[in-house]
Amino acid sequence: MDDLAILIPCYNEGITIGKVVKDCLRDTRDIEGRVNIYVYDNNSKDNTVNEAQTAGAIVRHEYQQGKGNVIRRMFRDIDAKCYILIDGDDTYPTDVIPKMYRLTIERNLDMVVGDRLSSSYFEENKRPFHNIGNRIVRGSINWLFKSNIRDIMTGYRAFSYQFVKSYPVVSKGFEIETDMTIFAIENNMAVHNEIIEYKDRPDGSESKLNTYSDGFKVLKRILISYRDYHPLGFFSIVAMILVAIALFLFIPEVWIPYLQTGLVEKIPTLIVSAFLIIGAIVSWYSGLILDSVLQKEKREFEFRLNLISKKQK
Incomplete structure (x- = not known):
């Protein structure tokens, strides 16, 4: 060496x-x-x-x-x-x-x-x-x-x-x-x-x-x-973007007309908004799961580092 x-x-x-x-x-x-x-x-x-x-x-x-x-x-x-x-x-x-x-x-x-x-x-x-x-x-x-x-x-x-x-x-x-x-x-x-x-x-x-x-x-x-290193933060941002898009579509195109007429006239917009919300929920939960995997990987990395240190000695 x-x-x-x-x-x-x-x-x-x-x-x-x-x-x-x-x-x-x-x-x-x-x-x-x-x-x-x-x-x-x-x-x-x-x-x-x-x-x-x-x-x-x-x-x-x-x-x-x-x-x-x-x-x-x-x-x-x-x-x-x-x-x-x-x-x-x-x-x-x-x-x-x-x-x-x-x-x-x-x-x-x-x-x-x-x-x-x-x-x-x-x-x-x-x-x-x-x-x-x-x-x-x-x-x-x-x-x-x-x-x-x-x-x-x-x-x-x-x-x-x-x-x-x-x-x-x-x-x-x-x-x-x-x-x-x-x-x-x-x-x-x-x-x-x-x-x-x-x-x-x-x-x-x-x-x-x-x-x-x-x-x-x-x-x-x-x-x-x-x-990779901050999955909860990353996928939370993705979730917030999806929620923002869903609200941008839902409120003016579905919710306000519904309050005025009692009818949902734009069913496709409602469906798209619902799928965006579902996507946001999936994204956030993905971040939670990956964050748990990351914490486990960090602990395993410390064990590997100890083995490398012993090998050097």
């Missing part, structure tokens, strides 16, 4: 990966114990693999495309007391690695978040829609899940062994960061925000994140996660 494993997912990062690996080696040389740098190539078409190997990294491959798929393979393959996940685009400072490592080990943290948004990100980043998207994602997650994570989409994090081996990777692409954050929040894991300096990609290096398609996937993941 490594004392520290530095994980770098890569896709066409030949321009920068060599420098990132060398910087990681330089800034971790004073860390005692076994430190390894793993570069996982995700079907790169440039010289990413050669540059990483030449710089001194252990290079492995994941052939299913997508950052989430790469991280799933990393987490399955590698055992370490602490993990550092960093992008290969040379936008993150590697001199913070020792501090993130110490925080994880000494304070028993499960996740250290490299917070770009509280420092230089909005000045350095040249893609305005990414700035807006980061604010929307951060605000929605902190509001929906009652947290205070300062940077949701950062690719720079430290993890404990318990987090890595208990986290079920279900996201395939760039929504993985959102999923990891929500998982940590909802399972009451110890999270720390560490402010870091951010610099934009060098000339010739291109971001693989698509502002619109990947942004939609992230927002979809937030909605699905809220449904």
Whole structure:
């Protein structure tokens, strides 16, 4: 088992990966114990693999495309007391690695978040829609899940062994960061925000994140996660919407004419309203049942976490 494993997912990062690996080696040389740098190539078409190997990294491959798929393979393959996940685009400072490592080990943290948004990100980043998207994602997650994570989409994090081996990777692409954050929040894991300096990609290096398609996937993941982790709240909202629609149809079209004439003239509207109310009741009860299942799952998760901790020792 490594004392520290530095994980770098890569896709066409030949321009920068060599420098990132060398910087990681330089800034971790004073860390005692076994430190390894793993570069996982995700079907790169440039010289990413050669540059990483030449710089001194252990290079492995994941052939299913997508950052989430790469991280799933990393987490399955590698055992370490602490993990550092960093992008290969040379936008993150590697001199913070020792501090993130110490925080994880000494304070028993499960996740250290490299917070770009509280420092230089909005000045350095040249893609305005990414700035807006980061604010929307951060605000929605902190509001929906009652947290205070300062940077949701950062690719720079430290993890404990318990987090890595208990986290079920279900996201395939760039929504993985959102999923990891929500998982940590909802399972009451110890999270720390560490402010870091951010610099934009060098000339010739291109971001693989698509502002619109990947942004939609992230927002979809937030909605699905809220449904999964807060089913009673989610299905209560659905129930209230159905009730509101039913009343909107029933009162002016059925109830008021009935008071005036004593007759129900719009039977189809009455039937639709009744089915909407039934749907609302079913939705609310579904939320109650799923909430009970969720509470049981949380207890079972704590048992699994204890088993993982014993395995590490």
